[in-house]
Amino acid sequence: MNITITFRQMVGxxxxxxxxxxxxxxxxxxxxQAMSAQVTLSVEGLEHIADVNISSGSQHFHARERxxxxxxxIDKVIDKLDRQIEADKTATLSRKRGGKSxxxxxxxxxxxxxxxxxxx
Numbered sequence: 052m053n054i055t056i057t058f059r060q061m062v063g064x065x066x067x068x069x070x071x072x073x074x075x076x077x078x079x080x081x082x083x084q085a086m087s088a089q090v091t092l093s094v095e096g097l098e099h100i101a102d103v104n105i106s107s108g109s110q111h112f113h114a115r116e117r118x119x120x121x122x123x124x125i126d127k128v129i130d131k132l133d134r135q136i137e138a139d140k141t142a143t144l145s146r147k148r149g150g151k152s153x154x155x156x157x158x159x160x161x162x163x164x165x166x167x168x169x170x171x
Contacts, residue, residue, distance in 0.1 A: 052076065052088075054072055054087075054088045055088065055089050056068050056072065056090045056092065057090065058093070059091060059092070059094075060093050060094050060095070067125075071125050074126070074129045075088050075090060075105075077129075078129070081133070082110070083108065084108035084110075085107065086106070086107045087106045087107070088103060088106075090102070092125075094121075095117075099117070099120060099123075100116070101115070101116050101121070101124040101127070102128075103128050105132060112139075114132045
């Protein structure tokens with residue numbers, strides 16, 4: 052696991068760096084392969100921005116979040132990444148078990164509605 056944290060237009064404190072590192076490290080348990088993460092923490096005006104890129108094997112995840120507090124931005128971006136990883140994991144399991152993709156399911160549902168005459 053390799054986590055790189057970069058600060059832009061702000062003085063990086065050890066507490067913020069440790070908070071970001073701990074939160075990002077927890078995402079490794081959801082990934083099958085070793086993770087590499089690039090975290091950029093910056094300030095634009097009054098907004099604190101957390102931008103995270105994660106690579107794990109062939110999987111890539113990206114999220115960016117803005118708020119008035121850097122800790123809140125980090126927490127929100129971790130929530131976004133968690134949802135992305137969970138969605139990717141669910142889609143992979145669905146494919147392995149022979150499930151339909153969302154597009155296939157929608158096409159099948161619209162054909163069924165047309166056949167039953169309720170497709171307006």
